[in-house]
Amino acid sequence: MQLTSRAKPVDRKPMTWLERIYLWNIFKGMMITLSHLFKRKATIKYPEEKRSFSKVFRGLHILNRDEEGRERCTACGLCAVACPAEAITMEAAERQPGEENLYREEKYAAKYEINMLRCIFCGYCEEACPKDAIYLSQTFAPANYGRQGFIYKKTDLLIPDPKTDPEGYRKAKGEA
Amino acid sequence: MYLLAIDWIFILEKFLLVGFIVSLSMVVAMYATYGERKVAAWLQDRIGPNRAGPFGLLQPLADGGKLFFKEEIIPLISSKFLFILGPILAMVTALLTSAVIPWGRPLHIAGRDVPLQVADINIGILYIFGVVSIGVYGIMIGGWASNNKFSLLAAIRGASQMVSYELPMGLSLLAVLMLVGDLKMSSIVANQVGEGFFNWHIWYQPLGFLIFFICALAECNRTPFDLPEAENELNFGYHQEYSSMKLGFYLFAEYINMFISGVVMATLYFGGYDIPFVNEANWDINQNLLALIGFAVLLAKAFLFVFVFMWIRWTIPRFRYDQLMKLGWARLIPLALFNMVITAAIVLWLKK
Numbered sequence: 020m021q022l023t024s025r026a027k028p029v030d031r032k033p034m035t036w037l038e039r040i041y042l043w044n045i046f047k048g049m050m051i052t053l054s055h056l057f058k059r060k061a062t063i064k065y066p067e068e069k070r071s072f073s074k075v076f077r078g079l080h081i082l083n084r085d086e087e088g089r090e091r092c093t094a095c096g097l098c099a100v101a102c103p104a105e106a107i108t109m110e111a112a113e114r115q116p117g118e119e120n121l122y123r124e125e126k127y128a129a130k131y132e133i134n135m136l137r138c139i140f141c142g143y144c145e146e147a148c149p150k151d152a153i154y155l156s157q158t159f160a161p162a163n164y165g166r167q168g169f170i171y172k173k174t175d176l177l178i179p180d181p182k183t184d185p186e187g188y189r190k191a192k193g194e195a
Numbered sequence: 196m197y198l199l200a201i202d203w204i205f206i207l208e209k210f211l212l213v214g215f216i217v218s219l220s221m222v223v224a225m226y227a228t229y230g231e232r233k234v235a236a237w238l239q240d241r242i243g244p245n246r247a248g249p250f251g252l253l254q255p256l257a258d259g260g261k262l263f264f265k266e267e268i269i270p271l272i273s274s275k276f277l278f279i280l281g282p283i284l285a286m287v288t289a290l291l292t293s294a295v296i297p298w299g300r301p302l303h304i305a306g307r308d309v310p311l312q313v314a315d316i317n318i319g320i321l322y323i324f325g326v327v328s329i330g331v332y333g334i335m336i337g338g339w340a341s342n343n344k345f346s347l348l349a350a351i352r353g354a355s356q357m358v359s360y361e362l363p364m365g366l367s368l369l370a371v372l373m374l375v376g377d378l379k380m381s382s383i384v385a386n387q388v389g390e391g392f393f394n395w396h397i398w399y400q401p402l403g404f405l406i407f408f409i410c411a412l413a414e415c416n417r418t419p420f421d422l423p424e425a426e427n428e429l430n431f432g433y434h435q436e437y438s439s440m441k442l443g444f445y446l447f448a449e450y451i452n453m454f455i456s457g458v459v460m461a462t463l464y465f466g467g468y469d470i471p472f473v474n475e476a477n478w479d480i481n482q483n484l485l486a487l488i489g490f491a492v493l494l495a496k497a498f499l500f501v502f503v504f505m506w507i508r509w510t511i512p513r514f515r516y517d518q519l520m521k522l523g524w525a526r527l528i529p530l531a532l533f534n535m536v537i538t539a540a541i542v543l544w545l546k547k
Binding site: 042045048051052053055058059060061062064 | 237405506510
């Protein structure tokens with residue numbers, strides 16, 4: 020029964036004398052490996068060279084700020100709802116008078132945590148966010164000695180302030 | 196009056212030579228491990244060790260240091276004396292072989308002829324064979340003393356393999372000895388020295404060299420004949436229970452064996468310290484310098500063989516055990532006998 024048109028019959032010809040003495044085939048194989056001596060090496064020397072990611076790479080999250088350096092997150096919780104791995108937890112708080120330069124909306128995330136061990140980097144939080152507050156960046160979570168170290172707090176996630184640290188801000192956005 | 200006149204300078208000279216050759220073998224073996232990893236990496240499109248020192252050149256030191264400081268474990272139910280004797284035997288036999296190899300022309304120092312050969316005994320090549328066959332005991336004893344079924348299996352494999360392949364090796368060598376007419380290593384080399392490199396035995400004994408080379412691979416337990424340490428069949432073979440420097444000695448002995456067999460092959464078939472493209476007798480150059488160049492040429496030839504060994508290792512998969520035995524007994528021995536008979540006939544015919 021023919022299942023596919025691409026099936027190849029197995030070659031069951033008896034071996035020729037040249038094949039049976041085996042040495043010629045060994046020689047051919049050794050020439051193949053020798054040619055690899057002169058091929059370009061596939062290795063990326065990691066700490067010095069870094070592998071470039073694609074434009075749509077989904078890495079570590081950043082919490083975004085607006086042009087004036089105010090946090091955009093309003094702790095609506097849509098990202099936490101969208102998260103299939105349930106990696107995001109947050110606590111909301113009300114903006115007090117005098118904090119208008121810190122938070123864009125009247126409500127903000129007092130606590131915002133992402134467990135990078137749970138996160139599957141699907142990017143659904145980024146899609147769910149109505150305020151453009153969370154993005155997946157071009158880096159990945161570095162190694163850590165303990166599990167606690169993989170629970171990223173707001174301080175780890177927030178993008179640098181474009182007013183006080185424009186250099187860091189541009190770097191985090193991947194523009195520098 | 197002396198009953199036995201002792202030439203102290205002679206003894207000193209030999210001690211120095213032995214010390215030099217043993218340390219040379221050690222250093223070569225150390226860097227052979229580095230070379231092995233580099234060659235493996237290059238053949239697999241990788242870079243290989245490059246972190247310790249420039250180009251990773253200090254990697255062997257790091258490896259050696261690691262092996263020294265690891266915990267030394269002797270299994271409780273092992274035979275302790277034999278367990279320790281195994282790696283010692285492997286190492287000693289690996290180093291002993293270097294004694295009869297002519298490393299170069301004699302040096303002239305302060306009016307003395309200093310031969311670059313520890314002992315030019317008249318049974319030179321037989322001595323090498325004898326010592327190499329003692330090497331089986333290193334594997335056998337190590338594998339048996341470990342009290343481990345895998346190690347024992349590997350030891351039996353190793354022993355039968357080495358015994359089987361010594362036969363065609365010896366037979367292919369007989370043809371060379373017929374050409375030379377002497378068992379001395381120095382006269383084997385002297386027979387090949389001359390104009391160009393057409394005096395080398397490889398031109399007279401290509402088949403013999405091929406057989407010898409295959410057998411040398413088998414004797415060194417190198418792939419495709421590495422059945423004694425077949426990782427995926429026998430875990431780690433005869434050195435599975437070994438740790439720390441005892442394991443290091445086994446691994447080291449393998450690389451020394453590789454180097455020494457490279458040197459032996461260069462000596463027997465590739466003219467030893469004979470410098471190609473040059474007629475040494477007419478070359479107007481300081482004799483000591485000539486000897487050193489010859490030594491370097493011999494080393495270069497040996498390193499070439501070491502490279503080929505590695506190249507083969509990272510190309511060819513391991514033989515199955517029945518294939519190994521079939522190749523040894525049913526193919527190589529008749530072939531070597533044939534080669535021997537043909538050579539004998541031609542030698543007789545030419546001498547008539």
